[in-house]
Amino acid sequence: MNVRNGRARGMKLAAAVLPLLLAACSDEAPRSDPALPPHAAATSLPPAMLGRWGEDAACAQPLEVAADRIADARIDAVTTAADGAVDVDTSAEVDGITTGRRYRLARSRGERLAVTVDGITTTRIRCP
Secondary structure (H helix, E strand, O other): OOHHHHHHHHHHHHHHHHHHHHHHOOOOOOOOOOOOOOOOEEOOOOHHHOEEEEOOOOOOOOEEEOOOEEOOEEEEEEEEOHHHOEEEEEEEEEOOEEEEEEEEEEEEOOOEEEEEEOOEEEEEEEOO
């Protein structure tokens, strides 16, 4: 074995071992599946958020929240947010164009649901 051949083998070994050494020195806890996102998305809305929610006790202009829809929009993704709220990404087809919208839903005191859309929050009351 000559010096050049030995040096090349040593560099290949270092290239193979370096990522393992760096991972061992990391402060992060090892994840079982590197393909998983850092914050797991919920698969559905919490049951307490499902139902018809009106602007007032007379159930004016109700908002229907179902397991797969909010109003006429399809639920594409649900992500857990702070304080028990959920961010809900939806899509709907309007005049042949698919549009997307994000809702933030949070249960508030009693039978109330805080709904934030486009930066505006309204509080709705569960319909009888």
